[in-house]
Amino acid sequence: MDYFEPKTIREAVSLLARYGEKAKVIAGGTDVLVDMKFKEEPSCLVNIKRIPALSYIREDDGFLRVGTLTPIREIETSSLVRQKLPLLWEAAHQFASLQIRNTATIGGNVCRASPSGEMLAPLLVLEASAVARFSRGEKKLPFGELFLGPGQTLLGSKGLLTEIEIALPPERSGSVYLKHAVRGAMDIAMVGVAVLLTPDAGGKKAKDVRIGLGAVAPTPIRAKSAEKALRGKAMARAVVEEAARRAAADAKPITDHRASAEYRRWIVEALTRKGLAQAWKAATGKEVDR
Amino acid sequence: MAKAEYSVLGTSIPRMGGVERVAGAGIYGIDLVLPDAVRGGVLRSQYAHATIKSIDTSEAESLPGVYAVVTAEDAPDVKYGRTSNDRYMLARGKVRYMGDPVAAVAADSEATLKKALKKIKVEYEPLPVVLDAEAAMKADAPALHEEIPLPANLPKDTRVKNVCGYSTLHVGDPDRAMAEADLVVEETYETKMVHPQYLEPRIAATRHEADGRLTVWVNAQAPFGVRSEVSKLLKIPISGIRVLVTEIGGGFGGKATGTHSSAGLEPICALLAIKAKKPVMMVLDKAEETVSTTVRAPVKVWIQTGVNKDGTIVARKAKLIFDAGAYSGFGALAGSRCTQMLAGWYRTPNAHVDGYIVYTNKQVCGPVRGPGGPQAAFPVESHMDSIAAKLGMDPVEFRLKNIPKPGERIAGVPKLRDVSLGETIRVAAEKIGWGKVKLEKNQGVGIATGSWIEGSGPGGGAVVKINEDGTAAVLIGKVDYGTAPRFGIPMIVAEELGIPTDDVTVLNVDTDASPWDAGTVGSRSTLVAGNAARLAAIDARNQLLRMAAKQLEASSDDLEIKDRQIRVKGTPVKALALAAVATAAHNEIGEVIGRGYFDSKAVEAEEKEKGSSPPFTSHAAIVEVDPDTGNVKILKYVAVHDVGFVIHPQAVEGQIEGATAMSIGQALCEQVLFDDKGKTLNPTFVDYLMPTWNMIPKIETVLIKGYPGAGPYGTKGAGEIGCVPPPAAIANAICNAVGVRLTSLPLSPENVLRAIREQKGVEP
Numbered sequence A: 001m002d003y004f005e006p007k008t009i010r011e012a013v014s015l016l017a018r019y020g021e022k023a024k025v026i027a028g029g030t031d032v033l034v035d036m037k038f039k040e041e042p043s044c045l046v047n048i049k050r051i052p053a054l055s056y057i058r059e060d061d062g063f064l065r066v067g068t069l070t071p072i073r074e075i076e077t078s079s080l081v082r083q084k085l086p087l088l089w090e091a092a093h094q095f096a097s098l099q100i101r102n103t104a105t106i107g108g109n110v111c112r113a114s115p116s117g118e119m120l121a122p123l124l125v126l127e128a129s130a131v132a133r134f135s136r137g138e139k140k141l142p143f144g145e146l147f148l149g150p151g152q153t154l155l156g157s158k159g160l161l162t163e164i165e166i167a168l169p170p171e172r173s174g175s176v177y178l179k180h181a182v183r184g185a186m187d188i189a190m191v192g193v194a195v196l197l198t199p200d201a202g203g204k205k206a207k208d209v210r211i212g213l214g215a216v217a218p219t220p221i222r223a224k225s226a227e228k229a230l231r232g233k234a235m236a237r238a239v240v241e242e243a244a245r246r247a248a249a250d251a252k253p254i255t256d257h258r259a260s261a262e263y264r265r266w267i268v269e270a271l272t273r274k275g276l277a278q279a280w281k282a283a284t285g286k287e288v289d290r
Numbered sequence B: 001m002a003k004a005e006y007s008v009l010g011t012s013i014p015r016m017g018g019v020e021r022v023a024g025a026g027i028y029g030i031d032l033v034l035p036d037a038v039r040g041g042v043l044r045s046q047y048a049h050a051t052i053k054s055i056d057t058s059e060a061e062s063l064p065g066v067y068a069v070v071t072a073e074d075a076p077d078v079k080y081g082r083t084s085n086d087r088y089m090l091a092r093g094k095v096r097y098m099g100d101p102v103a104a105v106a107a108d109s110e111a112t113l114k115k116a117l118k119k120i121k122v123e124y125e126p127l128p129v130v131l132d133a134e135a136a137m138k139a140d141a142p143a144l145h146e147e148i149p150l151p152a153n154l155p156k157d158t159r160v161k162n163v164c165g166y167s168t169l170h171v172g173d174p175d176r177a178m179a180e181a182d183l184v185v186e187e188t189y190e191t192k193m194v195h196p197q198y199l200e201p202r203i204a205a206t207r208h209e210a211d212g213r214l215t216v217w218v219n220a221q222a223p224f225g226v227r228s229e230v231s232k233l234l235k236i237p238i239s240g241i242r243v244l245v246t247e248i249g250g251g252f253g254g255k256a257t258g259t260h261s262s263a264g265l266e267p268i269c270a271l272l273a274i275k276a277k278k279p280v281m282m283v284l285d286k287a288e289e290t291v292s293t294t295v296r297a298p299v300k301v302w303i304q305t306g307v308n309k310d311g312t313i314v315a316r317k318a319k320l321i322f323d324a325g326a327y328s329g330f331g332a333l334a335g336s337r338c339t340q341m342l343a344g345w346y347r348t349p350n351a352h353v354d355g356y357i358v359y360t361n362k363q364v365c366g367p368v369r370g371p372g373g374p375q376a377a378f379p380v381e382s383h384m385d386s387i388a389a390k391l392g393m394d395p396v397e398f399r400l401k402n403i404p405k406p407g408e409r410i411a412g413v414p415k416l417r418d419v420s421l422g423e424t425i426r427v428a429a430e431k432i433g434w435g436k437v438k439l440e441k442n443q444g445v446g447i448a449t450g451s452w453i454e455g456s457g458p459g460g461g462a463v464v465k466i467n468e469d470g471t472a473a474v475l476i477g478k479v480d481y482g483t484a485p486r487f488g489i490p491m492i493v494a495e496e497l498g499i500p501t502d503d504v505t506v507l508n509v510d511t512d513a514s515p516w517d518a519g520t521v522g523s524r525s526t527l528v529a530g531n532a533a534r535l536a537a538i539d540a541r542n543q544l545l546r547m548a549a550k551q552l553e554a555s556s557d558d559l560e561i562k563d564r565q566i567r568v569k570g571t572p573v574k575a576l577a578l579a580a581v582a583t584a585a586h587n588e589i590g591e592v593i594g595r596g597y598f599d600s601k602a603v604e605a606e607e608k609e610k611g612s613s614p615p616f617t618s619h620a621a622i623v624e625v626d627p628d629t630g631n632v633k634i635l636k637y638v639a640v641h642d643v644g645f646v647i648h649p650q651a652v653e654g655q656i657e658g659a660t661a662m663s664i665g666q667a668l669c670e671q672v673l674f675d676d677k678g679k680t681l682n683p684t685f686v687d688y689l690m691p692t693w694n695m696i697p698k699i700e701t702v703l704i705k706g707y708p709g710a711g712p713y714g715t716k717g718a719g720e721i722g723c724v725p726p727p728a729a730i731a732n733a734i735c736n737a738v739g740v741r742l743t744s745l746p747l748s749p750e751n752v753l754r755a756i757r758e759q760k761g762v763e764p
C-alpha cells in the first residue's frame, strides 16, 4: 500500500488525479480504518490531516464556513454554532461518543455519504454547499445534488472536499434534529429527522418549511410533499399530522437487520410530527394549535 | 452479625488484582508473548449446511511464511461432545453451521495468515438449511446428524427428527387437575439467541516442549475440560498436556465447557503447533467469536396453567423446544434445566413438561450465565401476570398465594428446607412502591421472581500451603474471572488461619499443580472451592496448632491463631510467632500442607434427608414506554436476592448487578440475527446491540438474610440467578404501562410499537 501525507490541497488533489479509484482519502479515519479492517485495504492511502488550516468554523457575511477537517467535537463545543446553527449543534451532540466526536471530521461524515450520517439531513435542510477542489479547479456543489447513493457523491474519486458553506437561516426560524436508534447514544440512526421552519411575520403560518430525512433512502432526502403540505399554512395539529403522514410516504426505507421498512415509516411519521411541533415552538414560543 | 462472629468475612476487601486491571497492565490472554511464536487462524464454513467434497491446501502451503496448514486429515478420527459425541475439531465430510472450523493455518504474520486462509480451496455441496428448531423437528426437515440416534428416553410414539435431547417432568395428575380447574390460561412465548459477548477476545496458545509435552495457554473457565478434550482429540495422554490459565476478561459461561465453547480452538492450536514445530498463538476477533462460539439458546415455549378462583395453582403443563444449534454442546443440559424450571418455583401439585432439545444449523448452545433460566422465567413469570389479570388478582398477591412451604417440593428440588421466595417478593414490592408509587401516563410497574439451583456436580479440592513466614498459598481448580478466587477464597483462608487477607495468595490454575475441578461454572465457585479451601485451611491450622502445643505445653484445642500469633486462648502472653512454627515445621513434618475436599455427594445426601434451601429472587421495575417509537426506558429497578450468608457484600452485589444488566440486554435489545442461509447478520459490536450504560438503570440490590445455603458458612451461589427475572419483570412493567403482553424477546422499540399498534387496530 502506498501512503501519502500531502502538505497542500494541490498536492492532495494531484495524488487523487494520479491514483484515481485506487486512492482513498483518510481524514479522522473512523470510517476508513473500520473499512480497512473488515473489507479491502486500498492500494493508496492519502492522509489529508497534515494539510494545515482546514479545521475552522468561521462566520463570513451571512455564511458559516466549516473546514473539512473540523472535528465533530469542535462543532459541538463552538458557541458560534450553538448560537447561529442550533440544528447543526444538535446533530453533533447526538453523534457517536465523545471519543469518536474528537476524531471524526465533518468532511469525513459528508464524503462517507452514509444515508444515516448524522450531519447530512441537517446540512440538507440548511441548503449548504460543499466546496471541493479538483485538479481543474474549485467547484461549489449544493447539498441537494451532492449525494448519489450510499458512499457516493459528486466528488467521485478525484475531488477533495475543503469546506462546507452554510447560509445562516433567518433569525426567527426554529429547528430541531431528532435521531432514533435502539440504544440512543452510540448507535447508528434508524431514522434521523431534521426540521427547519420559518414562520411568517404574524407568527401564525409556516412561511418556509424544510424537512430532511436520514437513513430512510439511499441518500439523505428532503420530504418534499410534506414540506409542500405545510408551506403557507397555519400551523394546526391536523396540518402537522397530515404533513407527518406525507413525510412517511416520502421516505423510501428498506428492511434490514436494524429495522423493517414499515417501522422506519412509523418513526418518520412520529419524529416529523414531534419535530415540527418542537421547531414551531423554538421559532414562535407557541405550541401547535389544536 | 458478621462483624461479631468473624474478623474478615462479611467485609468488602479490595479486589485482589483490581488495581492491575484498572491500570491496564498487560495481564490478559492477548498480552501473552511467547518467544518465536507464529500466528494461527481458522478457516470457517461458508455454508450453514453442506457436504465437503474436497479441500485443497496446496496453494496455501506453498505461500512463503506459512508454517502449517491442517484439516481433519491431520487429526485422529475422534469426535467429542458432552451428552453425545457428534462433533469433530475440524469438519470431516460435513459442515453444520457457518462457524464450523474447516481448516487452520499457522503463519509468520497476521497478513500472511489472512492470505493463506483465502488460498485454501474448499469444494462444498450445499444442503438444505434449517434454522428454526420447530421446523427441524418435522419429517421433511434435513437431517443434521444422520448417525446420531434419537434420545433413548423419548416416549415410544414420538415422531420427531433432529432431536438430540429429551427431558421431561411429571408430578401428580395434571390432566385431571387441569380439567377440574376453575380457569385455564394458555400462552406461547419465544426467546432469541444471544451471545455472551465478554469483551476480552478468546485466545489459545500452544508450545510443543522439548520433552514432548504440550503446554496450552487458555482464557477458559474449565481448564481441566480443555486438557481432557485436547488429550482425547489428539490422542495424547493427559500426562503429556499442561494447561495454564491466563487472566480472564469476562466469560459469562461463554468460555465454560472445555473446547466446545471455542469450537475446538485449543486442540486446533495444538495440532498447528505440533505440525509447525513452533509455538502458535491464536486470537479470535469479535465477529469470528460471534459466529463460531457458544451462545444462549433460543427457545419456544407453550405453557398452560390451571388455577382455582381463589388463585391457587392446581396444574401446569408446558412444552419446550430448545434450539441447541449445530451440535449437542451444552444443549441437553441447559434444555433440561429449562424444562424443569417451566414447572415454576411455586407450589404446583400437578405438572407435566416436555422439553425437546433440537439441532439446527446455527451456533451451538453453551452454559451461558444461568443456562436455561431466563428462557424459562420469561414465559413462566409473564404467564403468572397473565393469569393474575384473568383472575382479577394483584400479581404480587397471586404470587404470594402460591409460595411453597418448607418440606414441599418444587421442580428440581425434591424437598425444600426453608423458602425465602415470599420474603423476596414482599421486600421487592415494598422497595418499588407496589400499589403506592404514582405512575404517569405510559408508565408501569412489574415484578418477576426467580430461583436457581445450587447446582449438582462433582466436588473439588483445595490445598493450603503455609510458607515459612506464616503466609499462605492456596491452590484451587476454579479460575478467577471476577468470582471467588480473588474475593471469597482468600478471605475464607485468612479467617480460618487468623492471618490478614494480604498474607494469602491464590494461584491461577495450572493443571500440573492445581487440584482437578469441573470448571468455574454453575454458581459453584464458593460452594466447591470455598468449602474445600475452608477445610484445607482448617487442616493446615490443626497441623500448626499440634506443633505449637508441644512448645506451649498446652492442648492444641486450647490454642488459637490471632494476628499472626499462635496463642493460648484467654492467655495471650503465652504465644509463638506463626512464622516460627511454620519454619520449624520444615524439620518436623515438612512444609505444612492442608488438604480439603468439598464432598458434593455428602451434601446431596444430607439435602435429600433434611431438604435444601435454594436461592430465590424477586426483581421489580418501573418503566416508561414511548407510544410513538416503542422505546422502553427503565426508571427504577430493584433486585432482591437471598444468597444465604454473604462473604463479600460488594462482590455479591457486583455479580447481581452484572447479571441483571446482562439480562436487561437480552430483554431490550440483544439478538443474534440470521439471513435465510444461516449467515449471522450482526457479528460485530456495530450491529450486535449490547446495552450501553445509558440504558441500564441504577440497580438497587437488597440482600435478605437468614436462609443459609450449602456453601461455606451458609453461602449460596450468586453469579447467575440475577439473569433469571429481568426479561419478565420488564415485560410485565410494559404490560402494566400500555396494556400489551409481549410474548417474544427482545422487547425492542420495533416489537413494542408493533404490539401497541396491533392492539389499537383490534380495539376500535
Ligand SMILES: Cc1cc2nc3c(=O)[nH]c(=O)nc-3n(C[C@H](O)[C@H](O)[C@H](O)COP(=O)(O)OP(=O)(O)OC[C@H]3O[C@@H](n4cnc5c(N)ncnc54)[C@H](O)[C@@H]3O)c2cc1C
Pocket: A024, A025, A026, A027, A028, A029, A030, A031, A032, A033, A034, A048, A068, A094, A095, A096, A097, A100, A103, A104, A105, A106, A107, A108, A109, A110, A111, A112, A116, A117, A118, A119, A155, A159, A160, A161, A162, A186, A187, A188, A189
Ligand atoms: C464507534 C463509531 C460510532 C459512530 N457513530 C456515528 C454516528 O453516531 N453518526 C454518524 O454519522 N457516524 C458515526 N460513525 C461514522 C463516522 O465516525 C463518521 O462518518 C465520521 O464523520 C467520519 O469522519 P472521519 O473524519 O473519521 O472520516 P474518514 O474515515 O477519514 O473518511 C470517511 C470517508 O470520507 C472520505 N473523505 C474524508 N475526508 C474527505 C475529503 N476532504 N475529501 C474527500 N473525501 C474525504 C474518505 O475517503 C472516506 O471515504 C461512527 C463510527 C464509529 C467507528
